[in-house]
Amino acid sequence: MAKDKKKKPQRPKAVTPRGFRDYFGEEVAERRVMLDRICEVYHHYGFDPLESSAVETVEALGKFLPDVDRPNDGIFAWQDDDEAWLGLRYDLTAPLARVVAQHRMDLPNPYRRYAVGPVWRNEKPGPGRFRQFYQCDADTVGTPTVAADAEICMMTADAFEALGIAREDVIIRINNRKVLNGVMEAIGLGDQEAAAATRGIVLRAIDKLDRLGDDGVRALLGAGRKDESGDFTKGAELSVEQADQIMGFVTAGRETSAATCARLSELVGGSDTGPEGVRELETIAELLEAQGYQSRAIIDPSVVRGLDYYTGPVYEAELTFEITDEDGQVRQFGSVAGGGRYDDLVKRFTGQAVPATGISIGVDRLLAALHAKGRLDGSRAAGPVVILPMDRDRMADYQTMCAELRNAGIRAEVFLGGGNMAKQLKYADKRAAPVAVIEGADEKAQGQVTLKDLALGARLAAEIETHEEWKAQPAQITVPRGELIAQVRAMLARAEG
Amino acid sequence: MAKDKKKKPQRPKAVTPRGFRDYFGEEVAERRVMLDRICEVYHHYGFDPLESSAVETVEALGKFLPDVDRPNDGIFAWQDDDEAWLGLRYDLTAPLARVVAQHRMDLPNPYRRYAVGPVWRNEKPGPGRFRQFYQCDADTVGTPTVAADAEICMMTADAFEALGIAREDVIIRINNRKVLNGVMEAIGLGDQEAAAATRGIVLRAIDKLDRLGDDGVRALLGAGRKDESGDFTKGAELSVEQADQIMGFVTAGRETSAATCARLSELVGGSDTGPEGVRELETIAELLEAQGYQSRAIIDPSVVRGLDYYTGPVYEAELTFEITDEDGQVRQFGSVAGGGRYDDLVKRFTGQAVPATGISIGVDRLLAALHAKGRLDGSRAAGPVVILPMDRDRMADYQTMCAELRNAGIRAEVFLGGGNMAKQLKYADKRAAPVAVIEGADEKAQGQVTLKDLALGARLAAEIETHEEWKAQPAQITVPRGELIAQVRAMLARAEG
Numbered sequence: 001m002a003k004d005k006k007k008k009p010q011r012p013k014a015v016t017p018r019g020f021r022d023y024f025g026e027e028v029a030e031r032r033v034m035l036d037r038i039c040e041v042y043h044h045y046g047f048d049p050l051e052s053s054a055v056e057t058v059e060a061l062g063k064f065l066p067d068v069d070r071p072n073d074g075i076f077a078w079q080d081d082d083e084a085w086l087g088l089r090y091d092l093t094a095p096l097a098r099v100v101a102q103h104r105m106d107l108p109n110p111y112r113r114y115a116v117g118p119v120w121r122n123e124k125p126g127p128g129r130f131r132q133f134y135q136c137d138a139d140t141v142g143t144p145t146v147a148a149d150a151e152i153c154m155m156t157a158d159a160f161e162a163l164g165i166a167r168e169d170v171i172i173r174i175n176n177r178k179v180l181n182g183v184m185e186a187i188g189l190g191d192q193e194a195a196a197a198t199r200g201i202v203l204r205a206i207d208k209l210d211r212l213g214d215d216g217v218r219a220l221l222g223a224g225r226k227d228e229s230g231d232f233t234k235g236a237e238l239s240v241e242q243a244d245q246i247m248g249f250v251t252a253g254r255e256t257s258a259a260t261c262a263r264l265s266e267l268v269g270g271s272d273t274g275p276e277g278v279r280e281l282e283t284i285a286e287l288l289e290a291q292g293y294q295s296r297a298i299i300d301p302s303v304v305r306g307l308d309y310y311t312g313p314v315y316e317a318e319l320t321f322e323i324t325d326e327d328g329q330v331r332q333f334g335s336v337a338g339g340g341r342y343d344d345l346v347k348r349f350t351g352q353a354v355p356a357t358g359i360s361i362g363v364d365r366l367l368a369a370l371h372a373k374g375r376l377d378g379s380r381a382a383g384p385v386v387i388l389p390m391d392r393d394r395m396a397d398y399q400t401m402c403a404e405l406r407n408a409g410i411r412a413e414v415f416l417g418g419g420n421m422a423k424q425l426k427y428a429d430k431r432a433a434p435v436a437v438i439e440g441a442d443e444k445a446q447g448q449v450t451l452k453d454l455a456l457g458a459r460l461a462a463e464i465e466t467h468e469e470w471k472a473q474p475a476q477i478t479v480p481r482g483e484l485i486a487q488v489r490a491m492l493a494r495a496e497g
Numbered sequence: 498m499a500k501d502k503k504k505k506p507q508r509p510k511a512v513t514p515r516g517f518r519d520y521f522g523e524e525v526a527e528r529r530v531m532l533d534r535i536c537e538v539y540h541h542y543g544f545d546p547l548e549s550s551a552v553e554t555v556e557a558l559g560k561f562l563p564d565v566d567r568p569n570d571g572i573f574a575w576q577d578d579d580e581a582w583l584g585l586r587y588d589l590t591a592p593l594a595r596v597v598a599q600h601r602m603d604l605p606n607p608y609r610r611y612a613v614g615p616v617w618r619n620e621k622p623g624p625g626r627f628r629q630f631y632q633c634d635a636d637t638v639g640t641p642t643v644a645a646d647a648e649i650c651m652m653t654a655d656a657f658e659a660l661g662i663a664r665e666d667v668i669i670r671i672n673n674r675k676v677l678n679g680v681m682e683a684i685g686l687g688d689q690e691a692a693a694a695t696r697g698i699v700l701r702a703i704d705k706l707d708r709l710g711d712d713g714v715r716a717l718l719g720a721g722r723k724d725e726s727g728d729f730t731k732g733a734e735l736s737v738e739q740a741d742q743i744m745g746f747v748t749a750g751r752e753t754s755a756a757t758c759a760r761l762s763e764l765v766g767g768s769d770t771g772p773e774g775v776r777e778l779e780t781i782a783e784l785l786e787a788q789g790y791q792s793r794a795i796i797d798p799s800v801v802r803g804l805d806y807y808t809g810p811v812y813e814a815e816l817t818f819e820i821t822d823e824d825g826q827v828r829q830f831g832s833v834a835g836g837g838r839y840d841d842l843v844k845r846f847t848g849q850a851v852p853a854t855g856i857s858i859g860v861d862r863l864l865a866a867l868h869a870k871g872r873l874d875g876s877r878a879a880g881p882v883v884i885l886p887m888d889r890d891r892m893a894d895y896q897t898m899c900a901e902l903r904n905a906g907i908r909a910e911v912f913l914g915g916g917n918m919a920k921q922l923k924y925a926d927k928r929a930a931p932v933a934v935i936e937g938a939d940e941k942a943q944g945q946v947t948l949k950d951l952a953l954g955a956r957l958a959a960e961i962e963t964h965e966e967w968k969a970q971p972a973q974i975t976v977p978r979g980e981l982i983a984q985v986r987a988m989l990a991r992a993e994g
Contacts, residue, residue: 012556014598014846017583020550022596028546044903046881046910046928049525053517053629054551054585054615055573059509076552076583078575081619086514086573088551099519101511108927110914118551122578132550143913147892151911290893291900349511384543395644396787403788406541413543414648416640417607430605431543 019125020132027367034163034363035116035136041159042114042138045151050113052095054120058085060098062348076122076131088120092137093345093358100141100356101349110142116363127326128368137339139358141346146280149174149313149341149357150287153297156317156337156359163366164375165319173300174315176281177340179264180206180304182274183249186267187242200308201236206250207306210334217250218243250302257285257299264301280313305338313357314340323372333369337361383432385412385488388424390440401437401449401484408485410492428454434495435488443478450478451487455495516622517629524864531660531860532613532633538656539611539635542648547610549592551617555582557595559845573619573628585617589634590842590855597638597853598846607639613860624823625865634836636855638843643777646671646810646838646854647784653814653834653856654793660863661872662816670797671812673778674837676761677703677801679771680746683764684739697805698733703747704803707831714747715740747799754782754796761798777810802837810854811837820869830866834858880929882909882985885921887937898934898946898981905982907989925951931992932985940975947975948984952992 016022023031039049058077077087089095092115100111116136125131138155140148153172160170181191184202189195205220212220219225221243224235238246249267254260261282268274281299288297297315305314317337322330339359346354385405389398398414405412413431415424428436438450457475479487513519520528536546555574574584586592589612597608613633622628635652637645650669657667678688681699686692702717709717716722718740721732735743746764751757758779765771778796785794794812802811814834819827836856843851882902886895895911902909910928912921925933935947954972976984 011846011848012559013554014557014595015554016550016595016599017552017554017577017581018579020552022550022600023548024600025545025547028548031548032546044908046883046908048522049529050522051520051525051528053513053519055514055517055617055629057510057512057514060511062509076575078573080514082515084514098511098513102513103519103521108924110912112910120552132552140913143915145889145892145913147896147911148913151896151913287893287896291896349508351508386543392642395642396784399644399648399784399788411541411543413609414644415607416637416642416645416648418640427605 017131019123019130021130031134031363031367034367035134037162038136038159038361038363039114039116041155041162045112045138045155045158047112047114047138050096050099050115051117052089052092052099052115054088054118055086056089056095056098058087060349061087061089061094074122076120090121091119092117092135092360093139093342096137096139096141096358097345097356098349100346100354104346104350104354110140110148112138112140114138130364133365134363136361136363137358139339139356141356141358142354144343144355146284146313147287149280149315150284152339152357152359153284153288153315154291154293156315156361157293157296159361160317163370165370167296169321170296170317170319172297172315172317173303174281174284174297174313175299175301175303176277176313177304177310178273178277178280178312179268179301180249180277182268182271182277183245185271185273187238187245189242198236198238201234202238202246203304203308204306205236206246206302206304209250209302214247218247221246252301253299257281257288257294260299260301261285264299277312284313305340307340307342309342309345310340311343312341314338315359317359317361319366319369321373323369325372333372335362336366336369382411382492383434385410385435385437385492386424386428386431386433387412387414387437387439388421388428389414389416390421390438391444394444397439397444401439404485405437405488408489410485410488425452428452429458435491437484437488439481443481447481448478449481449484450476451491452476453491453494455491514628516620516627518627528631528860528864531864532631534659535633535656535858535860536611536613538652538659542609542635542652542655544609544611544635547593547596547612548614549586549589549596549612551585551615552583553586553592553595555584557846558584558586558591571619573617587618588616589614589632589857590636590839593634593636593638593855594842594853595846597843597851601843601847601851607637607645609635609637611635627861630862631860633858633860634855636836636853638853638855639851641840641852643780643810644784646777646812647781649836649854649856650781650794650812651785651788651790653812653858654790656858657814660867662867664793666818667793667814667816669794669812669814670800671778671781671794671810672796672798672800673774673810674801674807675770675774675777675809676765676798677746677774679765679768679774680742682768682770684735684742686739695733695735698731699735699743700801700805701803702733703743703799703801706747706799711744715744718743749798750796754778754785754791757796757798758782761796774809781810802835804837804839806839806842807837808840809838811835812856814856814858816863816866818870820866822869830869832859833863833866879908879989880931882907882932882934882989883925883928883930884909884911884934884936885918885925886911886913887918887935888941891941894936894941898936901982902934902985905986907982907985922949925949926955932988934981934985936978940978944978945975946978946981947973948988949973950988950991952988 075087075090077085080086118132119135120132157172184199189199205217209217216225220235221238222235224233226232252263252267254263261278264278268278285299288294303314303316316335318335319333323333324330337359341357343353343355387398387402402412402414415427434455436452436454443449453475460475572584572587574582577583615629616632617629654669681696686696702714706714713722717732718735719732721730723729749760749764751760758775761775782796785791800811800813813832815832816830820830821827834856838854840850840852884895884899899909899911912924931952933949933951940946950972957972
């Protein structure tokens with residue numbers, strides 16, 4: 001046994017690290033298209049691109065991740081050789097705050113910026129939950145006006161429309177932390193430091209309304225809750241009356257944003273912060289209505305967002321269509337974007353409050369949603385025309401043929417592997433090639449090429465029953481060499497039609 | 498003192514980590530355009546996109562970085578909580594080898610793939626030398642034919658052309674490690690393990706021909722070389738005769754690729770590997786000539802590439818125009834892309850040799866080159882039309898105006914900051930806005946808007962001498978509200994013309 005082990009060469013394992021994955025072909029192209037379309041909308045709204053590096057100092061990143069089950073706060077971090085701790089960014093907002101603090105004299109104020117790229121979370125991976133994923137953010141930094149929040153909500157709606165998602169399939173829900181803070185004040189959980197932990201528990205309890213329902217949230221507001229696996233989550237220890245007021249707030253949503261705001265006014269009457277928050281929501285609702293977004297973006301008190309750093313309006317975009325998940329359950333897909341106002345992130349660095357608000361679209365989640373719904377069928381994925389080199393000594397001829405096709409705007413390649421005709425056709429098949437081009441010695445002598453319509457062939461194969469029929473099918477033609485481009489074009493047009 | 502220190506709040510520093518930087522606005526857009534154009538060429542050649550994660554296991558990454566001055570081999574690495582060492586990729590080739598080993602049953606063979614993204618090097622940063630930068634790679638894995646190498650060289654030439662770089666400004670130089678190995682055999686530095694270190698020194702010495710010249714390389718082939726700072730680099734300790742043969746090889750380049758190959762044949766006469774390498778170069782030269790690339794891609798024995806893992810053809814793209822560098826020196830910009838054949842990278846994982854060849858374009862270096870040459874003037878960077886909200890209570894009106902502009906395809910935004918007209922115009926200026934739109938109470942009452950042609954204003958400001966002239970300039974017009982779009986369009990057209 002020990003001897004065997006010794007003989008075996010020590011080879012590295014060819015595996016992605018736990019919680020990471022590779023994206024191939026169409027997966028990469030689809031995401032690129034999605035990012036480009038979203039960024040185009042951001043850009044059209046006057047936002048400017050920013051690309052910060054993936055690596056930040058850990059002190060600049062700060063500790064803002066909620067519900068983290070890891071000792072080092074969910075960040076991949078290491079010590080640089082000058083002793084400084086570096087880490088991979090876990091979102092695009094923390095780097096933005098650092099950039100604004102560092103470059104504020106050179107930036108326009110307000111600064112509208114968009115950013116796109118991977119972020120990393122040192123969390124426990126799970127099904128569909130990876131430790132690297134894309135975000136696509138837009139933020140307005142430097143203005144307290146809620147016109148900025150309203151603008152971001154409208155822009156987000158436009159971005160979803162640019163992705164081809166129907167208006168009825170997505171809704172943006174807007175709330176205001178100030179209103180929630182008003183309710184907290186009213187039940188004796190005001191701004192004081194001692195209640196901070198309890199406020200945090202309340203916040204995260206409400207954030208789980210979708211998943212846990214009314215009773216689940218009430219349990220978390222009270223003594224606590226045991227989940228299916230038996231794990232117990234400690235609750236906020238509120239009295240039934242306190243919990244009632246919180247739940248009254250959470251369920252204050254009405255038919256229209258105006259009616260919801262009116263109801264919220266009643267609930268926050270006694271506090272200082274609450275009425276201000278309601279007024280902000282009213283202004284946002286008016287601005288949305290003035291631009292005709294009132295059915296796409298609504299005031300909804302059940303939205304709170306889990307992050308601690310929000311200080312004003314918060315918002316969330318939800319896909320409303322139903323999908324069947326891995327467990328066969330039909331459910332609404334839920335949130336694919338979220339954000340809000342955070343007035344203190346830059347202050348961490350400079351000591352001066354800099355009001356800011358922004359959205360983050362979870363691109364990978366959105367792609368998964370559209371796949372689950374069958375909205376992305378991969379049909380954009382036209383494989384290349386493949387030239388099968390029958391005679392290896394004439395590689396220059398095949399490359400010339402290939403260059404002709406490319407110059408005509410047709411994606412094309414010469415098969416460069418080994419093997420007989422069957423193996424070459426199998427390769428073309430794996431490449432999803434629409435057409436294979438063959439020029440053997442006979443064809444060459446007669447100034448001809450043979451074209452196999454692989455797209456048609458695949459369709460016929462599904463319909464044809466006997467080998468005779470198969471051989472008789474018209475999916476292969478021999479044409480004069482000079483007609484190569486025209487005939488391939490005709491086949492491609494047929495494949496698309 | 499201690500008291501003062503105590504008073505000061507502990508704030509994080511708003512700085513990018515050493516060797517990292519932020520990219521703003523046009524810098525991001527330019528790179529995106531460049532990457533898109535290169536990838537379009539790769540795609541058109543039948544290559545498929547692949548995106549692996551930034552994080553790999555350290556054992557999968559391997560140790561292939563040359564000349565590394567850091568203890569952990571130039572990689573940013575840390576220990577995952579299951580004890581596995583993880584690290585950031587330092588190039589896109591090592592991850593490709595891992596992907597091919599991991600997914601080989603599912604991939605077409607040969608597998609043509611392209612990849613684009615940042616890579617990280619834990620190296621000493623310097624001027625223009627960052628620890629994160631972009632690469633844009635294309636590789637063909639699974640075929641030994643040098644037709645694949647020739648194809649990559651032609652595709653690289655096409656990519657540079659797609660970027661608008663003139664044919665006379667870029668040259669691709671091609672060599673073959675087998676020829677160099679042949680020369681090494683001839684001078685007694687054959688395949689034996691004992692000579693491996695010496696062969697490495699010879700390789701890296703030749704790689705520095707550009708920078709150190711003939712004498713510098715000869716010093717490194719001999720006893721060694723002391724640089725300007727006094728640091729001594731140990732040499733290969735070759736005899737003068739041995740060094741002569743190496744230098745004879747390095748300077749074997751002739752007017753045409755055919756003449757160069759003929760000269761190389763003479764030099765490697767005695768060895769086994771050498772003649773095979775020359776034959777491969779001849780085939781590549783023939784394929785290049787058949788497609789008309791002979792003046793854009795040439796055989797050049799002075800190219801070796803620093804990396805140890807190349808096993809056959811190596812190639813390098815060089816910008817031939819001159820630039821003035823930071824020190825005021827006029828020099829050729831040099832290499833912006835490089836690659837070659839590496840037949841053993843997948844074998845590390847699987848034990849089976851998988852022939853592969855590929856190019857990596859250093860996108861950030863290329864951008865720097867085009868900037869240095871003044872080829873990127875940032876003129877694409879049209880700022881948004883900025884609407885100045887004279888009356889904050891009519892935000893909805895201004896947003897409506899803004900939406901009209903956007904719906905007409907015009908990039909536009911409402912200024913959301915505070916301050917008077919002067920401050921608002923200063924903002925518009927910072928945004929490089931071509932037009933500012935003003936609708937105060939007077940204009941509103943008369944159904945008009947005022948448009949300031951800021952592009953024209955900027956031009957006039959450069960020419961006008963007196964304040965009177967300035968006030969008389971026609972860069973501001975008041976037009977009916979209904980003509981907003983048409984008049985802004987006219988101004989934009991003027992700004993572009």
